[in-house]
Amino acid sequence: xxxxRAAGVASALMCFGCVEVAPPPTVEGxxxxxxxxxxxxxxxxxxxxxMHGDLxxxxxxxxxxxxxxxxxxxxxxxxxxxxxxxxxxxxxRTRTEPEPLDLAIDEFGESWVVTxxxxxxxxxxxxxxxxxxxxxxxxxLPFAPELMHQNVPDPHAIP
Numbered sequence: 492x493x494x495x496r497a498a499g500v501a502s503a504l505m506c507f508g509c510v511e512v513a514p515p516p517t518v519e520g521x522x523x524x525x526x527x528x529x530x531x532x533x534x535x536x537x538x539x540x541x542m543h544g545d546l547x548x549x550x551x552x553x554x555x556x557x558x559x560x561x562x563x564x565x566x567x568x569x570x571x572x573x574x575x576x577x578x579x580x581x582x583x584r585t586r587t588e589p590e591p592l593d594l595a596i597d598e599f600g601e602s603w604v605v606t607x608x609x610x611x612x613x614x615x616x617x618x619x620x621x622x623x624x625x626x627x628x629x630x631x632l633p634f635a636p637e638l639m640h641q642n643v644p645d646p647h648a649i650p
Contacts, residue, residue: 572596575621
């Protein structure tokens with residue numbers, strides 16, 4: 492009996508080396524790249540991309556005062572703006588009162604948008620707040636465009 496088990500294991504091991512493995516899938520000769528969850532943090536709308544759990548959100552802060560927030564899933568597939576609610580951006584400038592701005596869903600249902608006062612102070616910050624699945628979330632971001640595209644760790648990221 493032990494011999495049969497050993498022979499079966501040996502046969503399986505010998506055949507393992509004989510198994511033909513299919514080549515990776517291609518599209519018109521180029522390797523097909525399968526997206527990985529959370530692997531793409533490239534902005535699609537000129538902002539900076541952040542995460543809250545599996546939810547990605549891109550914040551577009553413009554010096555003109557027009558601001559947008561877009562949502563996407565773990566694979567960066569666009570989600571309707573209604574995936575979140577109660578969006579507010581508060582612009583924090585030095586030596587002035589905070590400017591709270593309540594956003595509204597745009598006419599296409601793709602993003603949240605608001606227009607406030609122009610932002611000329613490079614030290615300005617923006618606090619972005621929203622509710623998703625009944626839970627509030629808040630993050631403070633640098634406003635300066637050159638800082639927005641740096642990989643600043645999200646202090647609220649879920650490990």
